[in-house]
Amino acid sequence: MTEIALRAWIAGFACLALAACASSGSRPVDFGSTEKAAEETAPLGGASLDLRRANMARMYEDLMHFRTALDDAEQRGDRTTQVALQHFVDAYIGMHLDPMLAGEWQSRHPELWGVDADLRLAKAQVLARMRERARANAVLEEVGTRYAGREDMLVHYPPGNQSPLGKAVQLIRDGD
């Protein structure tokens, strides 16, 4: 295992530990708002905004593929693949997705909030399939906080369809 991958997995386990704390009621106050470099958290414009949107859209598609792959492995009863994918997806989330989702502003930016909400719901779906129900619920809680008052906005859920954000959150919470 490479050093970087090892670090990523350690980060993943750290997230797991945090999620466990969150589910037990001792969630740290700064959860979800980890300190970031200024250029990563500040609102963007022009090409940078386009890049952010493109990256978020790409990651959404990636998560949908992970969701399919996890579903398939579950259906086949292929535990080896499930475990390998869970580690991989965990590292993916810890190394690449969470830094992308850390900023507060993108959930308020009219050009990004749609894909931001989709991405968060996709993350919750993938976590649920990884049997990380507590972490999935934490993501959904954060969506509820970030999008309070905007529960009627349409999001891409279930895949291939659209539904109001509030309903989508409830459906995922109920077991998707």
Add this chain to the structure above:
Amino acid sequence: MRIGARIRLVLLGLAIASPASAGTESAVWSSYLDYAYVYSSADAAALRERLQGYGSEAGISLDRYVSEYFETLAPHESPDEESLQRRKAIAHLLLHLSKGSQEELEASVEAIRALSGRLDRHENAYWYHYILATRALERGNAGDFVQEVLDLWLTVVLPLEATYQTLDDLSLSDAPNSGFLAALPYVYENTARMIVLRSQEKGVDRDLDPLGAIVRLLYDGRVGAHPEVIPVAASSRAYLERIVGRMDGPESDVGSLTFTLALLEASKHHETARGLLAQDGLGAATQRALRTTTGAYEVAFKRARTVEGQCAVYTRVLREIGEVYVAKQRLDTEAELDMPFSIEGAVGVWATLRGEMAGDWKKLGYQNVTREQYLDAMRRLWEEIQETSLNVADYYLWRAAKEPTRADEYARAAARVYGRYLGFFHQYATEDGKSALPDSAYFAAFEASKGVGNALLAYAARPSSAEVVLGTERYRSALLLFPFDRELWPAITAGLGRHGRQSEYAKIVRPIAEHVARSRALSSWIDGSEPEAKRLSVLRTALADSEVLLYLGFAESERIPELDAQLDELRGKREALLREIAELGSRRDAMRAVSPEPVPAAPDETGTDDLADVAQKLADAEALLARTEQQIAARSRALPLWKETLATDGLADEMRARRDHPVHVLLRRMYHEGRPMETRND
């Protein structure tokens, strides 16, 4: 400026500036090694050719350059140890890939491991994981291979992707200082080739499923998405499309990459074997190819975790079995091929699929497909079961004809194979399950039923009484399934004849004819001018006539002139009778005028005609005329109808040749429209 042009420009400058010589760094080789991601996925022969060309350009072959520079002088003189180490690892890798040398691969691994502390540089990380993945494949270690590819994706692909698109939009992805970022399209391509092609070449045919997610990512807007860098036709896009299509379709094992690759490999071997079979017959090379194909299907079957996967394998492997039997018959050869697959196994898989038709069919593996696709998979498996059964049985009939001394043995083997299909058919061709059967299943049941009759009544040398009865009964069942095969009607009389039961013909066939005459499905087919309506109309009219039925059973087409002549004779006889009656009538009238006494009961002993005698002759002649008129009327009506049926010959052959023939649909409808119960359970 694209990468190829960049390399050429750089090399031109370097070649002018620093001509190479053994023992010193070659600027030409350094450049080619830095851009090795462009060509490292070429096959061994193409790679050897490239390296030879580059060696000529550099003035030193790569082998010599490695031994004389990297292994000796470089460690002492190079100021850039990181680049040196990476190039050395790449050089050894290229030598391994071009020559298959394990020592070169180990040297490559050793060299790249020296950079394990510098994997924050994407170029280092790419080669690190790529080389270790290559070694994992060489060792057949699927777990390590999967891990290296996943690490490569996390630590190389994703970081590069985050900025590549923007630079590409600004046409900066190929700028000289864009560095390894420009390699992203090649990283996609090389990763794809390693997963879907090289893994199979190296025989890594298990535990690849975690990479199914990566294959989906590669297919989704990555491989083939940069045609200005790698033309789509030169990329693995088309193959990925096929793989992802298979993973998502009904010929899958719930999206398993391992299974999909295994089945695709088996299909490739199958195509090769088919080509050899067509070209060289069943020679040694073809038999080897067929064994390889069977082995590959066996691997795919072992990889299948669901019934969906088993169904996909059986659907293909049955085709191979059928092809072998057809070839053995066509080429008159006795090649023996051990097949670990059987028709019974396929029937078992089909039965499992059928068992969940009204239940949770998705749990059988069809999670990602529609119900129609699930049913279609069943129909395709059924078609292969029916085709293979018919081919195998036909082979046994051929053997029976070829070896008269073993005719009984082979004929009974054929009857068993046909009978197994009939049992399968009658068990599942039910109202509630008919959507899982292909339209051609009904005609195949006809062929199997007729085949049993043929096997026992025509091919077997000494059938038992029970077999004669069974054969005759199967002929009758065949006609119920497909009453439009004119050849089968006389076969029934022949079968009955072997048992001295010709008199039962009419009783046996009348219900079949009535079924045809009453069939609403056939009526609407003809009224709607559906395909073959005219031909079918002729047969329906003929079957509605009881005298035509007798012609169908007892007459032979070669005897048509004789039958026509007999009709002419009857007409001549009628003319003669008319004349005789007229003459007798005149005589009687004349005698009555001369002798008004009552007519005696019998002629006198002199033998001369008296009135009573003439009257009797007249009565006889009139009775004969009435019978002759009847015969003429019947034959005048039935004979042309029967002759018309001769023109309908060939429909069965056409349907046998085309499993999508439209009349298959009609047979299905006729079967399910209140058909007599006895054929469902016999």
